[in-house]
Amino acid sequence: xxxxxxxxxxxxxxxxxxxxxxxxxxxxxxxxxxxxxxxxxxxxxxxxxxxxxxxxxxxxxxxxxxxxxxxxxxxxxxxxxxxxxxxxxxxxxxxxxxxxxxxxxxxxxxxxxxxxxxxxxxxxxxxxxxxxxxxxxxxxxxxxxxxxxxxxxxxxxxxxxxxxxxxxxxxxxxxxxxxxxxxxxxxxxxxxxxxxxxxxxxxxxxxxxxxxxxxxxxxxxxxxxxxxxxxxxxxxxxxxxxxxxxxxxxxxxxxxxxxxxxxxxxxxxxxxxxxxxxxxxxxxxxxxxxxxxxxxxxx
Amino acid sequence: xxxxxxxxxxxxxxxxxxxxxxxxxxxxxxxxxxxxxxxxxxxxxxxxxxxxxxxxxxxxxxxxxxxxxxxxxxxxxxxxxxxxxxxxxxxxxxxxxxxxxxxxxxxxxxxxxxxxxxxxxxxxxxxxxxxxxxxxxxxxxxxxxxxxxxxxxxxxxxxxxxxxxxxxxxxxxxxxxxxxxxxxxxxxxxxx
Numbered sequence: 404x405x406x407x408x409x410x411x412x413x414x415x416x417x418x419x420x421x422x423x424x425x426x427x428x429x430x431x432x433x434x435x436x437x438x439x440x441x442x443x444x445x446x447x448x449x450x451x452x453x454x455x456x457x458x459x460x461x462x463x464x465x466x467x468x469x470x471x472x473x474x475x476x477x478x479x480x481x482x483x484x485x486x487x488x489x490x491x492x493x494x495x496x497x498x499x500x501x502x503x504x505x506x507x508x509x510x511x512x513x514x515x516x517x518x519x520x521x522x523x524x525x526x527x528x529x530x531x532x533x534x535x536x537x538x539x540x541x542x543x544x545x546x547x548x549x550x551x552x553x554x555x556x557x558x559x560x561x562x563x564x565x566x567x568x569x570x571x572x573x574x575x576x577x578x579x580x581x582x583x584x585x586x587x588x589x590x591x592x593x594x595x596x597x598x599x600x601x602x603x604x605x606x607x608x609x610x611x612x613x614x615x616x617x618x619x620x621x622x623x624x625x626x627x628x629x630x631x632x633x634x635x636x637x638x639x640x641x642x643x644x645x646x647x648x649x650x651x652x653x654x655x656x657x658x659x660x661x662x663x664x665x666x667x668x669x670x671x672x673x674x675x676x677x678x679x680x681x682x683x684x685x686x687x688x689x690x691x692x693x694x695x696x697x698x699x700x701x702x
Numbered sequence: 703x704x705x706x707x708x709x710x711x712x713x714x715x716x717x718x719x720x721x722x723x724x725x726x727x728x729x730x731x732x733x734x735x736x737x738x739x740x741x742x743x744x745x746x747x748x749x750x751x752x753x754x755x756x757x758x759x760x761x762x763x764x765x766x767x768x769x770x771x772x773x774x775x776x777x778x779x780x781x782x783x784x785x786x787x788x789x790x791x792x793x794x795x796x797x798x799x800x801x802x803x804x805x806x807x808x809x810x811x812x813x814x815x816x817x818x819x820x821x822x823x824x825x826x827x828x829x830x831x832x833x834x835x836x837x838x839x840x841x842x843x844x845x846x847x848x849x850x851x852x853x854x855x856x857x858x859x860x861x862x863x864x865x866x867x868x869x870x871x872x873x874x875x876x877x878x879x880x881x882x883x884x885x886x887x888x889x890x891x892x893x894x
Contacts, residue, residue: 408821408831417817420837420877424749424783427713446758448713448751483794483808484751485838507814507838530815664712664758665734 415552418532421485421507422553422616425449425639429629429660430618432456432643435474436481442646445656449485449507451641452478457514457561457697458644458683467515469497475504487534492701493519502531508553510534511546513700514560514643521702526550536620538571538698540578541597544607547615548600554613556637557698558621561644563685565622567698568632572619576636582608621698624649624683626662626676633666650680705892708733708742710768712758714750714783718876722884728891736767744777744867744891747784749837749874752808755783756797765799772801777867777890785870786840801868803846810841810859822873824853824862827882834861834873841872867894 411417428448433439439450454470455463469490479486485507490497492511497518501509511524513536526533527550536557537543543554556575558568578597582604585593594604606614619632620641629640640663642656649655658675665671693699707723709716711732720730723746731742739745745768747755759765772778778801780788788799789806811817817838821831832853842860845851853862853871861872867890875883 408833410818410820412818413815414819416819416835416877417814417837420835420874421814421817423715423718423877424751424837426715426717426750427711428751428754443753446713446754448754484753485814502815505813505815532814660754661758661761668734 413530418552419615421532422534425485426616427664428639429656429663430487430639430641431646431656432641433478433647434470436477438647438652439478439481439486441653442656443482443484445653446660447484447656448639449487450478450482451510451643452486452488452506453514456644456647458563458648459561460514461561461686469494469501469515472500472504475501475506479505489515490524491515492517493522493524495524498524498529502529506531508532508534511551512536513557513697517700523549523702534618536698536701537575539574539597540582540607541599542701543575543613543617544597544599544603547603551615553616553618555618555620555641557701558619558623559688559691560621560697562622562688562691563624563645563683564688565624565628565631566688568619568622569635571621571698572632572635572637575613575617579607579612583611622688623659624685626658626672626679629659630662630666630669630672633663639663644683648683650682655679655682704729705743705888706731706741707888707891708739708745710745710747710755710759710764710784712762713754714748715874715876716748719746719748719781722876722881723888725881726885726888728888733764735762736764739767739771742776743894744779744887745771746887747778747780747787748876749782749784752783752786753796756787759787760797765797768799769801772868775867775894777869777887777894779869779871779887781871781874781876782837782839785842785872788868788870790846792840802863802865802870803849804842804863804870805844806840807843808840809838811836811839814838820855822853822855822861824883825850826852826886829882832875832882833878833880834875835877836873839872842870
């Protein structure tokens, strides 16, 4: 009854595996330890520590950066669920700082102001796993090629408008369906067209799904939004401003968790949606100027 | 004959367990409410976040019916978060099933960067070591009377236990290609 194997850490299996444990769950944006505890009590599968929620980043303007390490340490001390944190696109030193703090996952996020307009972080070299945003299959597979162990569709963060999240999830799922029916020579041409590594295009075609866990994000504000994203094929939901910018965060958080679990049970979604109070105010994406869209960040 | 095995599907990697069962002569059944437990021969409680699964288990009044399943002699197996949920004591207040007389320490190895893979010898599993994936894994600190230790790490840490037809593993056989533990569980359920 003794083990006889060497111990390997930080493998792809272990990095992707944590995302698999989050499936069917909700990852909630929090800016304080108190919010993190509310999220955990409501049934969050993980929390995302950041300096300001996307709605405030949008309202305040200026440069959005990694959160204060002190805040991240406070949040880590407050909860037992995994703690994720955001770094700027391409800011590998922010990523190293977050890794040194012992965060469980890093989100290299378009919600923060990009630090590099050409390069993303070379994520394979890190011990900590990364999640990245995508709008289509090519972008997702480029990020996985760089070492991302989880992806999420970008949506349009801080708006409370789910339309972009739907657009991106539909696009990704449709492209995954298409490649399953392609011949090998068509896959070569398609990989070139979507600027994705060929081996990952072939892997996704063979699996019939994204090679890593794929959550939805960016504009999910209600239990019905959360269930909609699951119905479109998402593995789980990130909810940012939608919870702590609403009238009753604890109740809304619980409702979104329940709707994510029971996404096929519309009667239950109706039940948890009753008397939830004010949702976040929201900004219609159609009213945004192109330069105000965060989803265009990332290359 | 194909045997129906429930997989608690409130949150976590229940689909991975379902895929493993699908490779065997078993029909996976996703369990979200008490009526889903009708007619199953055994239950798997998957990996995930034990606080999330526990709260939803309480919300949908699944605790009593799962405990009744155990009392009726049906096999139940918890992996990682599932092991935590089956424990009597985890050192903090959270909803538990109290099925195994064990004391569990959550996140016992540290944070995600301390997650690891290794090979294990497991009592009752023949054909060489079992490749085990530990992710923010719990360990069993103490076992009560009647609880048998099935596997330990080199340093003696307990990572698999059994009491009658109740099993708990700190690691995730559903993340490997090795279906031996699932096969052994399905066989027990078939004859239970």
